[in-house]
Amino acid sequence: MMSSKKLTSTQIAKLAGVARSTVSKVINNYPDIPEATKQKVMAVIEEHQYKPNVFSSALKGIPQKVITLYIHTTKNDALASTMDNLDSAYVMSVMSNFIYCANQKGYSLQVEIIHECDDQQQVFSKIRNAFDDKLICAAVFLGLTDHSTFIDQLTLQNYRVAAIDRLVEESCKALNVLTDDLQGAYQATKALIAQGYQYIAFVGGDATKLSARKREEGYLKALKEAKLVSHIIPCGYSEVLARSVAKDIANSEANIDALLCASDIIAYGLIRELDSHYFDKVGIVGFDNLPFNEYQQPPLSSVSVDYKQMAEATLDALISDETVKQVMVGTTFHQRASSVKEINSGCFNNPNN
Numbered sequence: 001m002m003s004s005k006k007l008t009s010t011q012i013a014k015l016a017g018v019a020r021s022t023v024s025k026v027i028n029n030y031p032d033i034p035e036a037t038k039q040k041v042m043a044v045i046e047e048h049q050y051k052p053n054v055f056s057s058a059l060k061g062i063p064q065k066v067i068t069l070y071i072h073t074t075k076n077d078a079l080a081s082t083m084d085n086l087d088s089a090y091v092m093s094v095m096s097n098f099i100y101c102a103n104q105k106g107y108s109l110q111v112e113i114i115h116e117c118d119d120q121q122q123v124f125s126k127i128r129n130a131f132d133d134k135l136i137c138a139a140v141f142l143g144l145t146d147h148s149t150f151i152d153q154l155t156l157q158n159y160r161v162a163a164i165d166r167l168v169e170e171s172c173k174a175l176n177v178l179t180d181d182l183q184g185a186y187q188a189t190k191a192l193i194a195q196g197y198q199y200i201a202f203v204g205g206d207a208t209k210l211s212a213r214k215r216e217e218g219y220l221k222a223l224k225e226a227k228l229v230s231h232i233i234p235c236g237y238s239e240v241l242a243r244s245v246a247k248d249i250a251n252s253e254a255n256i257d258a259l260l261c262a263s264d265i266i267a268y269g270l271i272r273e274l275d276s277h278y279f280d281k282v283g284i285v286g287f288d289n290l291p292f293n294e295y296q297q298p299p300l301s302s303v304s305v306d307y308k309q310m311a312e313a314t315l316d317a318l319i320s321d322e323t324v325k326q327v328m329v330g331t332t333f334h335q336r337a338s339s340v341k342e343i344n345s346g347c348f349n350n351p352n353n
Helices: 009-016 020-027 035-047 075-080 089-104 120-132 150-156 181-194 210-226 239-250 264-273 276-280 291-295 307-319
Strands: 066-073 108-115 138-142 161-164 174-179 200-203 231-233 258-261 283-285 302-305 326-329 331-334
Touching: 009 020, 009 035, 020 035, 066 089, 066 120, 075 239, 089 108, 089 138, 089 307, 120 138, 120 150, 138 307, 150 161, 161 307, 174 307, 181 200, 181 210, 181 258, 181 283, 181 302, 181 331, 200 210, 200 239, 231 239, 239 264, 258 264, 264 283, 307 326
Parallel strands: 066 108, 066 138, 138 161, 161 174, 174 326, 200 231, 200 258, 258 283
Antiparallel strands: 302 331
16 A cells, blocks of 8 residues: 555646646545545545645645734834734724625635744745645735835746735736825814814824834824814824823923824823823823723714724635725724813823723
8 A cells, every 4th residue: 555645636637537637626625536536536645544634735736815914013112012923902993804704705814924034034934825826815914014025026937916004016917905094194284273272293103014104194284274283292003102201291392282102002102101190181082092081081082993994805806706806994982081182181090001
C-alpha cells in the first residue's frame, strides 16, 4: 500500500481512475459529481487514510467563501491596549458588523492582525499567497496609515481588496471605503458654533490616517464659514496621548471654550485628566459615538459612523460581479449635554476627583 505520508491528490485521482479536479470537487462536495464517482473517490481516500489539506493542495483553483478582515495596529494603539487594539470599541464595532453581515451573505469572516513594524514585503507576500492559494476570496483592511505600502502592491495585482479610510488606486477589483468624516466634523463644529462657542479647538488624531485629516478639514471648513479662528492641537487616537496634552490645553492662553476631539477616546483622556471644573465653561464633543457616551455626566456629544452600512456596502461590492470603485459611509452628529452651553455644568464623572 502506498505510504499515506506521500499520498497526494494526484495519486488519489490515479488510484480512483478520475481527474485530479474531480478529487477536489468530491472533497468540496460539488453537486455535479455523480454519486458513483463520489463513492469511488471516497473509498480510495478512506483506504489510504488520505488527509487532504483543504486549505492548499485540494482547493487550488477553487475560490473559498472566506473574507479576511486585516486590522492594522500602530504603536499609538499599543499605548491604550494590550490586545493590539482588538478590544477597542471602534474595532469591535467594525468587526462585529462585518462578521454578522458576512454570515448573512453565506461567507465566513476571519480576522488577522498586521503590526505597523511588520516588514511590508513580507505582509504583501503573505496576503498574496492567501489569495493565490485560494484560501480567501477577498480582504478588507482597517486602520491603515499612509505608510502601509503593501496595500498598493495588492491593488496592482488586481485582488479583491477594500481599504477603509485609506485611499488606494481604484482598479477593477479594489474598493475605497470612506467614512464621511469631513461632514461629521463639520456638523459637530457647526453645532458648537450654534451654541455660542467662539474659541473652538480641534484635538487631532493620527495625522498619517485619512480619517484624522478629514475630521480636521471638516472642523476648518465650519470655522472658515463662521469667520472664527482655528486652534489645532496635535494628539493621536489614544487616551494616553490625550492625557499628555491635557495640561497644555488647560493652560492655553487661547481662551478655548469648546473642544472637538477626533475620537471619543481622546475626549475621555481629556475628561480623565482635567479637573471637572474646567468643563464648567468648556463644551466637548467626541467622534465615534461609543455606547457608554450616554452614561457620562453630562452625556458626551459625538459623531457616529454607520458601521452596518459600512459592512453591508463593502461586502456587497466585493462579492458582486459589478465594478464598484467607492463606498461612502454616512456619519451623524448626536447632540448631548456636554456641548449644550446652557446645560453643560462641568459635572463630568472624573475618577481623579
